[in-house]
Amino acid sequence: MKLNEPMIIVNFKTYLESSGKKAVELALKADKVSKETGVCIVVAPQLVDLAKVAEAVEIPVFAQHIDPIKPGSFTGHVLAEAVMAAGAVGTLINHSERQLKLSDIEAIIALTREKNLISCVCANNPSVSAAVAALKPDIVSIEPPELIGTGIAVSKAKPEIVTDTVNMVHHICPDITILCGAGISQIEDVSVALKLGSRGVLVASGIVKAKDPYNILHAFADATR
Amino acid sequence: MKLNEPMIIVNFKTYLESSGKKAVELALKADKVSKETGVCIVVAPQLVDLAKVAEAVEIPVFAQHIDPIKPGSFTGHVLAEAVMAAGAVGTLINHSERQLKLSDIEAIIALTREKNLISCVCANNPSVSAAVAALKPDIVSIEPPELIGTGIAVSKAKPEIVTDTVNMVHHICPDITILCGAGISQIEDVSVALKLGSRGVLVASGIVKAKDPYNILHAFADATR
Amino acid sequence: MKLNEPMIIVNFKTYLESSGKKAVELALKADKVSKETGVCIVVAPQLVDLAKVAEAVEIPVFAQHIDPIKPGSFTGHVLAEAVMAAGAVGTLINHSERQLKLSDIEAIIALTREKNLISCVCANNPSVSAAVAALKPDIVSIEPPELIGTGIAVSKAKPEIVTDTVNMVHHICPDITILCGAGISQIEDVSVALKLGSRGVLVASGIVKAKDPYNILHAFADATR
Amino acid sequence: MKLNEPMIIVNFKTYLESSGKKAVELALKADKVSKETGVCIVVAPQLVDLAKVAEAVEIPVFAQHIDPIKPGSFTGHVLAEAVMAAGAVGTLINHSERQLKLSDIEAIIALTREKNLISCVCANNPSVSAAVAALKPDIVSIEPPELIGTGIAVSKAKPEIVTDTVNMVHHICPDITILCGAGISQIEDVSVALKLGSRGVLVASGIVKAKDPYNILHAFADATR
Numbered sequence: 001m002k003l004n005e006p007m008i009i010v011n012f013k014t015y016l017e018s019s020g021k022k023a024v025e026l027a028l029k030a031d032k033v034s035k036e037t038g039v040c041i042v043v044a045p046q047l048v049d050l051a052k053v054a055e056a057v058e059i060p061v062f063a064q065h066i067d068p069i070k071p072g073s074f075t076g077h078v079l080a081e082a083v084m085a086a087g088a089v090g091t092l093i094n095h096s097e098r099q100l101k102l103s104d105i106e107a108i109i110a111l112t113r114e115k116n117l118i119s120c121v122c123a124n125n126p127s128v129s130a131a132v133a134a135l136k137p138d139i140v141s142i143e144p145p146e147l148i149g150t151g152i153a154v155s156k157a158k159p160e161i162v163t164d165t166v167n168m169v170h171h172i173c174p175d176i177t178i179l180c181g182a183g184i185s186q187i188e189d190v191s192v193a194l195k196l197g198s199r200g201v202l203v204a205s206g207i208v209k210a211k212d213p214y215n216i217l218h219a220f221a222d223a224t225r
Numbered sequence: 226m227k228l229n230e231p232m233i234i235v236n237f238k239t240y241l242e243s244s245g246k247k248a249v250e251l252a253l254k255a256d257k258v259s260k261e262t263g264v265c266i267v268v269a270p271q272l273v274d275l276a277k278v279a280e281a282v283e284i285p286v287f288a289q290h291i292d293p294i295k296p297g298s299f300t301g302h303v304l305a306e307a308v309m310a311a312g313a314v315g316t317l318i319n320h321s322e323r324q325l326k327l328s329d330i331e332a333i334i335a336l337t338r339e340k341n342l343i344s345c346v347c348a349n350n351p352s353v354s355a356a357v358a359a360l361k362p363d364i365v366s367i368e369p370p371e372l373i374g375t376g377i378a379v380s381k382a383k384p385e386i387v388t389d390t391v392n393m394v395h396h397i398c399p400d401i402t403i404l405c406g407a408g409i410s411q412i413e414d415v416s417v418a419l420k421l422g423s424r425g426v427l428v429a430s431g432i433v434k435a436k437d438p439y440n441i442l443h444a445f446a447d448a449t450r
Numbered sequence: 451m452k453l454n455e456p457m458i459i460v461n462f463k464t465y466l467e468s469s470g471k472k473a474v475e476l477a478l479k480a481d482k483v484s485k486e487t488g489v490c491i492v493v494a495p496q497l498v499d500l501a502k503v504a505e506a507v508e509i510p511v512f513a514q515h516i517d518p519i520k521p522g523s524f525t526g527h528v529l530a531e532a533v534m535a536a537g538a539v540g541t542l543i544n545h546s547e548r549q550l551k552l553s554d555i556e557a558i559i560a561l562t563r564e565k566n567l568i569s570c571v572c573a574n575n576p577s578v579s580a581a582v583a584a585l586k587p588d589i590v591s592i593e594p595p596e597l598i599g600t601g602i603a604v605s606k607a608k609p610e611i612v613t614d615t616v617n618m619v620h621h622i623c624p625d626i627t628i629l630c631g632a633g634i635s636q637i638e639d640v641s642v643a644l645k646l647g648s649r650g651v652l653v654a655s656g657i658v659k660a661k662d663p664y665n666i667l668h669a670f671a672d673a674t675r
Numbered sequence: 676m677k678l679n680e681p682m683i684i685v686n687f688k689t690y691l692e693s694s695g696k697k698a699v700e701l702a703l704k705a706d707k708v709s710k711e712t713g714v715c716i717v718v719a720p721q722l723v724d725l726a727k728v729a730e731a732v733e734i735p736v737f738a739q740h741i742d743p744i745k746p747g748s749f750t751g752h753v754l755a756e757a758v759m760a761a762g763a764v765g766t767l768i769n770h771s772e773r774q775l776k777l778s779d780i781e782a783i784i785a786l787t788r789e790k791n792l793i794s795c796v797c798a799n800n801p802s803v804s805a806a807v808a809a810l811k812p813d814i815v816s817i818e819p820p821e822l823i824g825t826g827i828a829v830s831k832a833k834p835e836i837v838t839d840t841v842n843m844v845h846h847i848c849p850d851i852t853i854l855c856g857a858g859i860s861q862i863e864d865v866s867v868a869l870k871l872g873s874r875g876v877l878v879a880s881g882i883v884k885a886k887d888p889y890n891i892l893h894a895f896a897d898a899t900r
Binding site: 011013014015016019020021046047048049050051052063064065069071072073074075076077078079081082083085086092095096097098148149204205 | 321
Binding site for chain 3: 689691696724726744747748752756767823879
């Protein structure tokens with residue numbers, strides 16, 4: 001499976017505003033925006049909400065994390081087969097709030113390739129992005145942790161982090177899709193992100209905690225065109 | 226909420242035999258056995274299967290793990306509020322396949338108390354059980370990791386582990402329910418477990434991987450009476 | 451081995467002021483104060499400084515951490531036999547900056563008992579202290595992490611944390627020595643700590659980063675008498 | 676600082692045969708072999724033995740691990756400044772027995788560069804080696820964990836792992852030194868390792884647990900010439 005570009009991934013994190021029934025409602029808004037604008041919008045709800053969200057929408061649904069495991073004795077872990085059965089077509093990997101050992105990142109990417117899941121690996125700086133690129137995931141998302149949740153967009157505050165990532169990742173593997181995240185809250189943040197060479201954004205609080213998520217997401221989608 | 230004793234908790238782990246639709250089917254069998262026998266049976270499916278399982282059955286459903294977090298920025302983590310919204314009434318904590326820092330165990334137990342979730346904390350030996358008892362969870366389950374998945378029951382192979390746990394836990398906190406697990410696969414394992422002073426069993430492969438889970442679980446339930 | 455009470459443990463952490471040659475110099479000051487006052491003072495330098503410090507002083511030297519391992523293939527881990535060969539007579543365990551899984555804490559305490567090393571387990575609140583007490587270490591040190599390094603002493607700011615710990619720990623195991631730490635920087639903090647029922651203090655920046663560590667430590671020692 | 680090639684790194688792990696006084700004795704044998712053969716031999720003793728070993732020998736001494744920290748409040752962690760003060764000129768990073776998060780590997784390599792320490796990062800397969808190469812450490816050592824301690828050498832049992840690593844690492848960064856390890860116990864294992872394109876070996880039990888470490892190490896050194 002291959003997603004259209006540019007794309008917007010909405011990370012639901014563990015906000016109450018995007019939990020349970022509200023997860024489904026928010027995902028439906030994203031679904032509507034995607035259909036109205038033709039822009040690829042992915043939603044990444046909590047694991048417990050995955051099945052309900054995937055049933056409700058036609059846009060791609062990602063898990064927020066999977067573990068590098070085969071079916072078996074792994075109480076409390078996240079099995080690729082189970083998230084796929086629930087309707088996920090991809091997964092975030094190594095988000096700055098759920099960082100992983102290097103060998104686990106490699107094993108999870110290999111697992112997603114085997115299972116035909118889309119892999120989106122997060123990286124905290126351009127060097128880490130380059131290391132991730134050598135593992136050939138589908139998507140690398142650069143997110144400086146110091147800007148996450150601040151409302152100060154990486155694309156505006158530290159544009160060189162985006163351009164360095166684009167250069168370093170594409171030097172190692174030219175066909176990886178690069179997203180950027182952290183602090184994306186203004187419409188302009190999205191268009192600047194694309195101008196810097198990324199192919200979309202990974203957003204969370206900027207949408208989830210917005211007064212009107214539908215309107216903001218619609219504006220973000222428009223800004224990618 | 227308080228569960229009836231004796232009880233059987235079925236841990237679905239991440240087996241394919243208890244994933245997706247099969248999770249619901251297995252949970253329905255447990256539900257049937259519970260209704261037929263009057264014995265309290267709890268199911269603990271994977272997080273992605275939690276909502277579907279909880280919708281399908283009337284018996285108590287547990288999460289396999291929750292994280293010591295409040296709603297917020299915790300990508301890939303497990304929020305108590307979200308598992309409750311999905312229908313869980315309790316959670317396993319510190320399973321030997323998902324071991325936690327001591328301060329996190331304490332924080333999760335405090336969270337379950339605040340949220341009125343039932344806490345079942347796993348311990349690998351009697352000393353660890355005693356330490357857990359000081360944190361006053363609802364249930365302590367003693368599971369020597371070396372016997373998990375072997376088919377050699379703790380209640381038969383190492384009865385002193387069960388009796389030591391009963392003595393040490395009740396010395397510290399008399400009203401904690403004690404379960405035992407690891408290798409429980411024969412009907413006799415269950416009755417012996419109760420004779421040793423435990424109030425039930427935590428089982429996984431013995432039921433999930435059985436040729437006829439309904440029959441075995443029915444026999445286990447009968448053995449507790 | 452048994453230490454005299456009251457006692458002061460000086461945690462050198464990874465400050466430059468207590469690294470390398472300065473570790474030995476600081477330890478010698480502690481040694482001098484101990485001899486002049488008769489008060490038991492323990493120093494806990496970094497692992498790389500352990501051998502040099504232990505050679506230079508007669509007071510007890512602790513490791514800051516050991517791992518729950520036997521001799522073998524554990525690259526980068528800390529072997530009890532090796533820290534003992536270097537001259538350590540005890541170890542900190544589960545410091546809030548180096549927190550451990552519950553089963554590892556239990557295994558390390560068992561190891562210290564087998565090796566006749568003194569165990570000092572840190573806990574972040576009274577409940578965790580009680581859990582630790584069930585594992586019967588020699589010393590429990592209560593240190594609320596939110597006060598560490600603040601200069602606001604636990605004994606003054608949150609005296610109930612100390613008294614609750616004393617009550618809960620001694621209810622489970624009466625012969626455990628209880629220390630308190632976090633923010634201890636004034637002479638009065640030490641005397642209050644003892645009045646609340648602790649048998650000494652665990653200090654770090656209050657001594658290591660003091661302008662005149664010898665004088666402060668001397669005053670702390672005097673305050674314990 | 677730059678080491679001569681080919682090189683042999685002897686990882687002392689936490690074996691009793693390479694702890695305390697025996698660490699110094701073994702390091703002296705390595706020192707002797709290096710002087711007699713002119714071959715670069717590095718020793719990586721436990722942290723507590725680092726200072727004594729570095730005082731006793733003239734060959735390069737590595738730490739087995741350092742943490743991505745600055746001087747400060749990091750009880751039980753390993754400070755670059757402290758291992759340097761003890762005489763280390765480099766460090767192993769991410770050994771399969773001490774695996775790290777990707778962002779920590781990147782931060783430690785950046786720290787070694789800043790401090791002019793030699794970085795030797797271990798990787799468990801060619802893909803992980805390539806990811807590490809993007810971070811530009813001085814040395815990448817490929818060690819399939821399933822062969823560690825077996826006496827079955829990676830260079831003989833899985834030569835393609837070594838050649839794939841050489842190709843993939845040098846494609847990303849041509850001037851990284853590549854070593855291989857795991858199961859190296861025969862003289863031939865060393866010469867084969869070099870023929871496959873590596874520039875030396877990382878050995879542990881093959882030397883440490885040998886009846887006559889001096890003789891084996893001498894033969895290994897001869898085999899690199």
